[in-house]
Amino acid sequence: MALVVLRRLAQLIFVLLVVTLLAFWMINLLPGDPAMQILGYGGDEAALAQVRAELGLNDPFWSRYADWLGGVVTGDLGTSYISSIPVAESLADRLPVTIELLVLSQVISLGLAIPAGLAAARRAGGLLDRVLTTTSFGLLSTPVFVSGVVLIMVFAVRWPLLPATGYTPFTTDPVENLRSLLLPSLTLAAGQLAVYARLLRSDLIATLQEDYITLARARGLSPRRILWRHALRPSAISLVTVIGLNLGALIGGAVIIEMLFGLPGVGRLIVDSIFARDYLVVQGGVLLVAVGYVVVNFAIDLLYGLLDPRIRHAS
Numbered sequence: 001m002a003l004v005v006l007r008r009l010a011q012l013i014f015v016l017l018v019v020t021l022l023a024f025w026m027i028n029l030l031p032g033d034p035a036m037q038i039l040g041y042g043g044d045e046a047a048l049a050q051v052r053a054e055l056g057l058n059d060p061f062w063s064r065y066a067d068w069l070g071g072v073v074t075g076d077l078g079t080s081y082i083s084s085i086p087v088a089e090s091l092a093d094r095l096p097v098t099i100e101l102l103v104l105s106q107v108i109s110l111g112l113a114i115p116a117g118l119a120a121a122r123r124a125g126g127l128l129d130r131v132l133t134t135t136s137f138g139l140l141s142t143p144v145f146v147s148g149v150v151l152i153m154v155f156a157v158r159w160p161l162l163p164a165t166g167y168t169p170f171t172t173d174p175v176e177n178l179r180s181l182l183l184p185s186l187t188l189a190a191g192q193l194a195v196y197a198r199l200l201r202s203d204l205i206a207t208l209q210e211d212y213i214t215l216a217r218a219r220g221l222s223p224r225r226i227l228w229r230h231a232l233r234p235s236a237i238s239l240v241t242v243i244g245l246n247l248g249a250l251i252g253g254a255v256i257i258e259m260l261f262g263l264p265g266v267g268r269l270i271v272d273s274i275f276a277r278d279y280l281v282v283q284g285g286v287l288l289v290a291v292g293y294v295v296v297n298f299a300i301d302l303l304y305g306l307l308d309p310r311i312r313h314a315s
Contacts, residue, residue: 008301012294016287020072023286024065027279034081034277068283077287078280080273087284091266095288097167098265101188101257102250104181106243109189109196116193117200118227124205132201136194144253148187148260155183165262184261188253192246199242203235244300247293 034057052058056067071078077087120129139147156164162183168176207213208231216226255267266285273281 005302008298012298015294016290019290020069020283020287021065023290024068024283025061027282027286028061030274030277030279034279068280072287077284080278080281082273082276082278087281090269090281091284091288094264094266094269096169097263098251098254098258098267100170100177101181101184101254101263101265102247104185105188105192105250108185109192110243112189113193113196113200114232116197117204118232120197120201121204121208121231122223122227124201129201132197136198139190139194142190144187144191144256145260147190148184148257151183151187152261167263181263184257184263187260188250188257191253192250195242195246196239200235200239203238204231207231207235240300240303244297247296251289251293 056064059067068078075088077091079086080090083090116132120126120132123129152164155162163180164183166180168180170177204227208226213226213231216230221230251267254265255271257263258265258268259271266288270282270285273279273285
């Protein structure tokens with residue numbers, strides 16, 4: 001098992017190197033000049049050349065990438081061209097908002113999808129199953145920004161129950177913190193809820209056809225016990241896989257949600273930095289997203305062995 005973990009860690013390090021290299025290369029292809037953003041369009045050529053030299057923008061690509069990567073190894077992601085604030089500090093200030101948004105959306109989607117999938121699989125083809133199928137198709141076909149606007153119109157404008165924009169830190173007021181994140185989390189969870197419920201329902205129906213489920217029924221176990229104790233865990237492997245793979249889609253959706261609801265998260269910081277040509281902040285944000293993605297998928301690989309002992313023994 002230790003050998004498997006070491007092999008996976010080596011793969012993750014390689015993936016991170018490739019992602020950061022490609023991101024660094026693509027960021028340098030963006031139009032615009034950070035020196036001009038700093039001095040403004042009224043700066044003369046001599047001042048622009050001095051700023052470019054100070055920032056190392058005239059250095060070769062590989063030299064700049066090696067310098068940045070060396071700083072990353074020591075924990076230094078550089079300093080923002082625009083705000084002169086260390087990139088690591090800016091990301092650390094914004095990261096709790098994005099993590100809270102992602103975690104809350106997953107709690108909502110899984111908290112609704114698992115009971116819905118169990119109920120639909122228990123009576124496949126019934127009324128509840130057909131309602132779940134129709135609702136899932138509707139949620140999947142609705143873009144995130146459309147769902148967000150509809151929720152704002154209903155719960156913030158028509159019935160002013162929740163705030164439409166803004167963010168309250170948890171340490172300031174836990175209740176207001178939950179209220180400020182409820183609409184964004186529901187918006188982000190809507191599409192994931194449909195995916196999780198449909199996937200779990202399909203896997204449960206297949207699992208309920210297995211011989212050991214037939215044996216459990218013959219022993220007189222109740223349908224509820226069979227679903228929760230014998231069918232759910234082996235059927236959850238595909239669900240766990242999709243949760244890890246959907247992290248990228250969640251982060252992409254979080255960027256839209258943070259802009260729509262005015263949340264000061266990492267996604268909004270990256271978008272603002274792109275428009276400001278603040279390349280080091282963008283690169284640091286890309287690195288943070290890539291690390292989060294590969295770490296979550298690495299943890300899911302280890303979780304497989306807990307869900308199904310056969311996978312652990314095979315490894």
